[in-house]
Amino acid sequence: MTLTAIDIGNTSITFGLFRSTSLIRSFNIQSSGYSLVKLKAKISAKMLRDTVICSVVPDLTRRLSRDLRALSGKEPLVIGKDIKVPIRNLYRKPRQVGQDRLVNAYAASNLYGVPLIAIDFGTAVTFDIISSELKT
Structure with missing residues (x-):
């Protein structure tokens, strides 16, 4: 596949x-x-x-x-339309968090376990904290 x-x-x-x-x-x-x-x-x-x-x-x-x-x-x-990322987004303005950040957080939690901090070095550097309950 x-x-x-x-x-x-x-x-x-x-x-x-x-x-x-x-x-x-x-x-x-x-x-x-x-x-x-x-x-x-x-x-x-x-x-x-x-x-x-x-x-x-x-x-x-x-x-x-x-x-x-x-x-x-x-x-x-x-992602976001057809596939929902199973992370609970607790940001004050959830729409400001892109699907890319939610996917990164979910992938990192599957690879390394939780809690953790996922850091992405893209056009902007972002830090996402994921709790043991899969909340960011």
Whole structure:
């Protein structure tokens, strides 16, 4: 089984192709320069069996979802819309916490146990504290 995991950020779109739990290939496309032509140059339709998108850029999510659907004939799953992250978000303004941070917190808790602090060094550096009850 092959899974294509896509992280759409403000600066870049990162693609990871997984076979079971092993990363077999990864690549980036700059968010500002994304196009279907660039996507086709990096990945073929046969690689797009199951696709999951985590995004903080709604417009790019729509464009990339449309392009992936056209390439593979399958609808990609989108974190937050199709898949809910099982972390309780206790921020005062929960909508300010992107799905990327919730996914990071959940993945870190599965890999290392809780409680923990998950740190992400992306365009912005973020710190998320996850309690033993899976609350951030």
